[in-house]
Amino acid sequence: MPVMTYVQAVGRGLWEEMERDPAVLMIGEDIGVYGGAFKVTDGFLAHFGRERVIDTPISESAIVGAAVGMSYLGLRPVCELQFIDFIACCFNQITNFVAKSHYRWGAPVPMVIRGPAGGGVHGGPFHSQNPEMYFVHTPGLKVVCPSSAYDAKGLIKAAVRDNNPVLFFEHKFLYRRVKEEVPEDDYIVPLGQAAVRREGRDLTLVTYAAMVQVCLDAAEQLEKEDGLACEVIDLRTLLPLDKETILSSLRKTNKLLVVHEDTRTGGIAGEIAAMVMEEAFDQLDGPLMRVTSLDTPVPYSPPLEEYFLPNAAKVVKAARDLARY
Amino acid sequence: MPVNVVMPQMGESIFEGTVTKWLKKIGEKVERDEPLFEISTDKVDAEIPAPSAGVLKEIKVKEGETVEINTIVAILDDGGAPTSPETSATEAAAAPKAEAAKPATAPPPPAPAARPAAAPLPPAAIGGELTFDPAKLRELGIRTSPLVRRLAKENGVDLRQLTGTGAGGRVTKQDIQATIAKGAPAYAEASAGLPAAAGAPAGKPAAVELGLAVPRERLYFGRYQVEPMSAMRRSIAEHMVASKRTSAHVYSVDEVDMTRIAQLRAQHKGEFERKNGAKLTFMPFFIRACVDALRAFPTVNSSVDGTNVVLHQDINIGVAVALDWGLIVPVIKRADEMNFLGLQRAVTDLATRARTKKLKPEEVQHSTFSITNPGVFGGLMGLPVINQPNVAILGMGTIEKRPVVIDDAIAIRSMVYLTLSYDHRVVDGATAHQFMGRVKKTLQEWQEPIL
Structure with missing residues (x-):
């Protein structure tokens, strides 16, 4: 099995889908001749041609707007946003057209909007954000956040094949740091299914994307130093949310800590907390707790960014408090 | 993980129950709180819900068998992973601590007969009702979590007797699991906190040998x-x-002219039902009249404890409900605090639930006076046996039109015979007849609006 980085796995998945289905095409800034800012589509232009690998001017609104039109006509466009922070520029296209077309006219919108998200790379306030919750709040979309190379390939393939619009948030901190064996087979990872990354009985850590490794590191330390067995759940898809995996873990551990890199207020942790209260209140043996980024823009200064982001030490501390509760 | 299903304690003085029917077969799936089996005890028949979702693995007590409370009657498999050895180790470690903290708790299901009448009184905090209500527990200074309260409720654990090992003395999942693992629900009977009755037998007070009046062979x-x-x-x-x-x-018998009430009822029953969704019956009139008379003659609202008379401050009216399979007396608690509509609703609700086996054990306890209605089956009058520990019971005969003399004229009036069976140890004839006179007056001169 070939060893691939996370970013290569995304590219590999897209390549396979373009080979499989002539309706799939790429559209974005610098994705053709240059091969993409992060080289996801390197070599695509030469192989698939200008008709299917379309370079655009710098206008996210135009990229997504054009893609919605293509999807109405039966194509399956994949939009690359060079940094997902600029998804704000096409917010209207996504929330009012992409998300609502099916609801208004029954028109399927089989398109993907993908791009690098997340901090930890000293990218500053415009190149480090986690804007996923704007879209988790928007009915009609699916929101995917892979944490491994294997999932990156399997989920991007599932996203391309889905008849609903899918927002695909790739974590740029993981792009080249995650390297693992990825099968060459044509496999998919279904949307809406979380994965249990580590089994445990004392408390459950629910997380996604770059925080999965942070939680696994924290769980390892808690096991060694405190004898605490933490279960780690990787959500993989935020919308639809895999409630059952969360609830079944809670029924075992009865304590829940949600960790996300997104800022605190309005993050997925609050939504999970409300869901747990509604559906499993009498399973709770302690308060639902969260470790998140602070409610500020992402700082540019490296020490400040480090202070801003969750890390294993912060998770360990919160987990200890919760375990002692 | 296997989950034990136990015979629940359906009331303070209940020590055993009979499994009358299994509602699920072995291998069948059951949801949490779905009725799993039916039981019959001294006080109520009830459907018992499953403590958790799962598959019925084993039935340990067959239909018709009677077992002590807390006996395991069945085992469910909840589909979860078996407890890992580490967990057991933590539980085992937590167990002695919890045990040491409450020396007053008896080991496994207390054998009722063995409890000596002069047993040392447990700490005062143990008295009163077993509670899982978060607000009440907070008042008692007991810190819990939603999970702990649920486990306590399902397993009949008295949270007041646990010492929490969590932050700030919080009772944790581990604490309660350790208690449950020991197999002894820590519920000390509330009655254990009351003063020992003078000469009253311990254990099952009402139990008597059902002897034979003649040699067996003559039967x-x-x-x-x-x-x-x-x-x-x-x-x-x-x-x-x-x-x-x-x-x-x-026994005292009196005759009451119900014409006024019969007319009132005939006139308003349609509107009453339309407005309130409840049928208008004669029962709330009788209850109201009794409540008023009980207030006036408090000895009728009492119990006897050896040479003490226990005068109840609450007026709780037991109403006998005939069932196809027997008889039960659900209780309208604090009937003196209800309005007319409230009484009618309570009567209808309790009777309906008695017939559908949905009464809770506490709903057939703590009556201070009872009413029975043999008239409903056409009886002219009945002389009922007193419902212990009351000292009196009112029997209503059938209400029918009879010729009566009013001012030297013969009139046709709706009449009823009321009987009062009373305990002459505390109630004398003078009180009984004054009591009945007051009931009669309230009924004949009914004033209270019913709409």
């Missing part, structure tokens, strides 16, 4: 069939014999 002759009594039948039999043996029964 069996000719053609016959023998049927064992149901738990409820046996309970009624024991209760009635005990009552007759304990109380000095005396």
